[in-house]
Amino acid sequence: MRIEFGRKRFVQIGFALATMFGVISRPTMAQEDELFVEEVIVTAAKREQTLQEVPISVSVVDADTIASMQVIDLIDLQTLVPSLRINQLQSSANVNFQIRGFGNGANNPGIEPSVGVFIDGVYRSRSSAAISDLPNLQRVEVLRGPQSTLFGKNASAGVISVVTQAPQFDFGGNVEVVAGNLGATILRGDITGPLSDTVAFSLAGSFNQRDGYIENAGAGDDINNRDRAGIRGQLLFKPSERVAVRMIADFDQIEENCCGTANLFDGPTGDALRALGGNVVSNDPGSYSQFTNFDSFNDIENSGLSVQADLRFDNFDLVSITAVRNQTLLANQDSDFTNIGILGSNTTDQEIDTITQELRLTTSFGDRADWMIGLFYFDEEVAYDTELTFGGDFRNYADLLAGGLGTIAGIEPVLGVAPGTFFAEGNGTFEQSGQDDTAISLFTSLDVYLSPRATLTLGLNYTQVEKEAFVAQQNNAIFSGLDFVSIGTGGAFQQITGLDPTPANFAAQPAAFATAQMIGMTPCPEGSTTNCNQLLAFQPLQFLPPSVGFPNSVEDGTSDDSETTYTVRFAYELNSNLSTYVSAATGFKATSWNLSRDSRPRAADLGALQAADEAPSNLVTGTRFANPELSTAYEVGLKGSYTRGAFNLAVFDQTIEDFQSNTFAGTSFNLANAGEQSTFGVEFDGNLLIGNNLQTSLAITYLDAVYDEFRESVNGDISGTAVPGVPELSVVLGGMYSWYFNNGSSAFVRGEYIFEDEVATVDNVPPSIVIPGVPTNIGVREVTQVNASAGWQGATGWEVSVWARNLTDEQFLISAFPTPVQQGSFNGYPNVPRTFGVALRKAF
Numbered sequence: 001m002r003i004e005f006g007r008k009r010f011v012q013i014g015f016a017l018a019t020m021f022g023v024i025s026r027p028t029m030a031q032e033d034e035l036f037v038e039e040v041i042v043t044a045a046k047r048e049q050t051l052q053e054v055p056i057s058v059s060v061v062d063a064d065t066i067a068s069m070q071v072i073d074l075i076d077l078q079t080l081v082p083s084l085r086i087n088q089l090q091s092s093a094n095v096n097f098q099i100r101g102f103g104n105g106a107n108n109p110g111i112e113p114s115v116g117v118f119i120d121g122v123y124r125s126r127s128s129a130a131i132s133d134l135p136n137l138q139r140v141e142v143l144r145g146p147q148s149t150l151f152g153k154n155a156s157a158g159v160i161s162v163v164t165q166a167p168q169f170d171f172g173g174n175v176e177v178v179a180g181n182l183g184a185t186i187l188r189g190d191i192t193g194p195l196s197d198t199v200a201f202s203l204a205g206s207f208n209q210r211d212g213y214i215e216n217a218g219a220g221d222d223i224n225n226r227d228r229a230g231i232r233g234q235l236l237f238k239p240s241e242r243v244a245v246r247m248i249a250d251f252d253q254i255e256e257n258c259c260g261t262a263n264l265f266d267g268p269t270g271d272a273l274r275a276l277g278g279n280v281v282s283n284d285p286g287s288y289s290q291f292t293n294f295d296s297f298n299d300i301e302n303s304g305l306s307v308q309a310d311l312r313f314d315n316f317d318l319v320s321i322t323a324v325r326n327q328t329l330l331a332n333q334d335s336d337f338t339n340i341g342i343l344g345s346n347t348t349d350q351e352i353d354t355i356t357q358e359l360r361l362t363t364s365f366g367d368r369a370d371w372m373i374g375l376f377y378f379d380e381e382v383a384y385d386t387e388l389t390f391g392g393d394f395r396n397y398a399d400l401l402a403g404g405l406g407t408i409a410g411i412e413p414v415l416g417v418a419p420g421t422f423f424a425e426g427n428g429t430f431e432q433s434g435q436d437d438t439a440i441s442l443f444t445s446l447d448v449y450l451s452p453r454a455t456l457t458l459g460l461n462y463t464q465v466e467k468e469a470f471v472a473q474q475n476n477a478i479f480s481g482l483d484f485v486s487i488g489t490g491g492a493f494q495q496i497t498g499l500d501p502t503p504a505n506f507a508a509q510p511a512a513f514a515t516a517q518m519i520g521m522t523p524c525p526e527g528s529t530t531n532c533n534q535l536l537a538f539q540p541l542q543f544l545p546p547s548v549g550f551p552n553s554v555e556d557g558t559s560d561d562s563e564t565t566y567t568v569r570f571a572y573e574l575n576s577n578l579s580t581y582v583s584a585a586t587g588f589k590a591t592s593w594n595l596s597r598d599s600r601p602r603a604a605d606l607g608a609l610q611a612a613d614e615a616p617s618n619l620v621t622g623t624r625f626a627n628p629e630l631s632t633a634y635e636v637g638l639k640g641s642y643t644r645g646a647f648n649l650a651v652f653d654q655t656i657e658d659f660q661s662n663t664f665a666g667t668s669f670n671l672a673n674a675g676e677q678s679t680f681g682v683e684f685d686g687n688l689l690i691g692n693n694l695q696t697s698l699a700i701t702y703l704d705a706v707y708d709e710f711r712e713s714v715n716g717d718i719s720g721t722a723v724p725g726v727p728e729l730s731v732v733l734g735g736m737y738s739w740y741f742n743n744g745s746s747a748f749v750r751g752e753y754i755f756e757d758e759v760a761t762v763d764n765v766p767p768s769i770v771i772p773g774v775p776t777n778i779g780v781r782e783v784t785q786v787n788a789s790a791g792w793q794g795a796t797g798w799e800v801s802v803w804a805r806n807l808t809d810e811q812f813l814i815s816a817f818p819t820p821v822q823q824g825s826f827n828g829y830p831n832v833p834r835t836f837g838v839a840l841r842k843a844f
């Protein structure tokens with residue numbers, strides 16, 4: 001049921017909740033003792049505050065949790081933050097971040113994420129640049145809701161901020177070895193210390209290998225392995241208490257065979273595959289087995305250099321963060337998910353070069369106000385080349401789908417082409433595309449202290465984004481370029497009149513031409529060949545239709561967007577333990593360009609392209625770009641902090657106008673603006689220390705995510721429907737019991753229970769198809785997962801721990817999609833099965 005109320009009512013409910021908790025949560029004197037919950041420092045507002053002080057909905061995962069639960073990368077993080085979802089899609093590089101049900105940015109480098117990822121203050125413009133293993137993590141902050149005021153153009157849904165440990169002036173370090181099932185081996189190490197009285201260094205590295213957990217029942221290695229390595233060096237110059245300069249250089253590499261799928265529904269094309277010797281593990285959403293005829297590969301390299309300077313003056317502080325980053329991706333996927341060559345290569349060759357510069361000046365007016373003003377500059381070049389070709393078995397596969405072997409060879413002379421022309425191995429589409437993206441943001445934030453307990457925050461951000469994009473395509477998939485309606489119309493006209501099908505003859509015989517047009521557009525019923533167009537039966541095989549590149553005479557390939565976003569927030573300290581806030585914030589994400597083989601002119605531009613003689617035969621329309629996103633969120637929050645625990649509560653109503661949706665439709669992606677997507681939600685997280693040893697935590701998230709208006713989705717008008725992949729209820733329940741011994745050693749046992757209620761995976765897969773013998777709906781998932789760990793730490797710095805993720809080996813889908821070139825079939829990405837291991841660590 002959708003909960004509807006106005007903004008005034010929303011604020012009233014929020015303050016009622018705050019008052020209620022203020023009454024029932026005040027501690028008695030008996031609660032006050034020497035025990036306490038450790039204070040967490042965050043930089044969510046780009047300055048240091050405690051988690052309970054910052055009036056923003058933010059979750060923090062600290063270093064101890066990251067280490068004890070073996071959180072290797074950001075993908076693992078979602079099991080600890082209920083509002084965060086991270087979906088691994090068709091390759092190692094294609095990862096989609098979502099916060100509160102909002103997020104996009106995978107599968108196409110022209111579509112920037114709606115969730116901004118920052119590592120040590122440096123923006124990572126693509127999700128593939130943020131998934132590598134990160135050594136020596138200090139904490140990860142997840143900021144929910146629009147954050148564009150302080151973080152710029154691509155934080156319309158939220159921000160993930162990763163903070164690593166800075167170099168120390170005391171010598172120390174860590175070495176860790178992890179061994180686990182599936183042949184997992186992880187090595188990590190870091191060392192830090194002084195080079196002089198004013199210079200400190202640190203060096204950290206990691207190596208992570210694991211066998212694939214999806215069996216390759218065809219030819220090649222098992223799928224979904226891990227093979228990652230990285231190194232990160234830092235220098236900290238601190239000549240005085242007023243000056244600190246931190247330099248970071250990093251490099252990481254991923255070389256993996258990803259990503260394996262399960263067949264959810266073996267549709268009507270399955271028999272044709274099997275007739276050619278193809279195999280599919282049919283109708284088994286829980287299968288960890290897949291057939292391929294070659295190994296997919298994903299080679300990703302990320303590197304960068306950043307310099308952060310913190311300068312303190314008498315009346316203000318200045319922060320400068322300069323960064324240069326490079327990312328390369330080379331990949332090839334076996335995208336037909338079978339052991340025969342239906343598809344050949346599906347390659348990607350991508351390089352992204354990014355330069356960013358941020359300046360922040362802060363000043364304080366004593367107990368009256370604090371002020372921040374800043375500038376952010378972004379300059380990026382994208383080069384993106386792809387190809388998709390026919391495999392050696394596609395021609396015979398097309399024959400069987402068209403009626404039997406020899407069918408394609410039989411129509412080639414009728415259509416006037418040489419034998420063997422259609423679906424020749426190696427033919428297909430070949431694209432070269434790119435984009436230049438320049439953006440500048442000016443932002444300011446003012447905290448006015450109305451009283452010792454009341455703070456009013458006002459923030460403004462002006463962002464301008466200019467983009468120049470291009471796509472060039474070479475297409476020799478000749479069969480897909482045939483306009484069967486026109487061919488059928490011409491043939492019918494010639495049969496009716498005996499005249500050649502020329503424009504002059506059409507004009508001279510208008511009645512015959514009208515009759516021929518009707519015939520050309522009419523499919524033939526089974527068993528009929530009269531007054532219909534038999535060629536229309538071949539249209540499903542035209543899955544690589546031609547396109548026209550841009551810029552052209554109609555489409556200039558440029559966009560220039562500007563927007564002013566704001567934050568207004570009132571925070572009030574109810575007492576020494578409780579504070580509340582109410583806020584309104586807006587966010588902005590600029591135009592996203594479709595840099596792929598599926599980039600096609602809009603229907604409104606087709607006529608102009610045809611008039612300019614720039615439209616190839618059988619041109620299929622689509623989208624070139626998606627208009628900017630504009631988000632608005634209203635939120636009321638309550639935060640409590642006590643000697644034995646703390647909690648955070650947020651109630652919000654968030655809307656994104658023109659949400660940029662990018663949905664896979666079987667052979668192409670549908671880039672479209674949803675007119676409006678909204679989410680009403682309630683978020684609670686808290687922790688409680690019970691006795692001297694038991695630390696408990698609970699996080700509950702309720703999300704009611706709806707497409708208020710989405711008329712041009714891949715499934716037509718889906719306005720008023722729930723947003724797929726966003727569960728209404730998510731729960732993370734955790735606990736850790738600790739022992740402390742007289743010799744200085746300690747031990748712990750820790751566990752987490754994760755639950756997400758049933759939800760449709762994505763909006764292009766039907767939630768239920770009747771499959772004999774399969775007792776589940778193919779298009780839905782429900783998540784129940786248990787993680788556990790236990791460890792001992794000695795007084796001399798030695799640590800040993802055991803851990804298990806997905807302890808009960810639950811199975812569910814990450815996402816699902818229509819199977820490429822297998823109309824009526826569906827595949828999905830299964831979750832990671834149970835993994836476990838032992839870790840040995842030495843601190844020195």
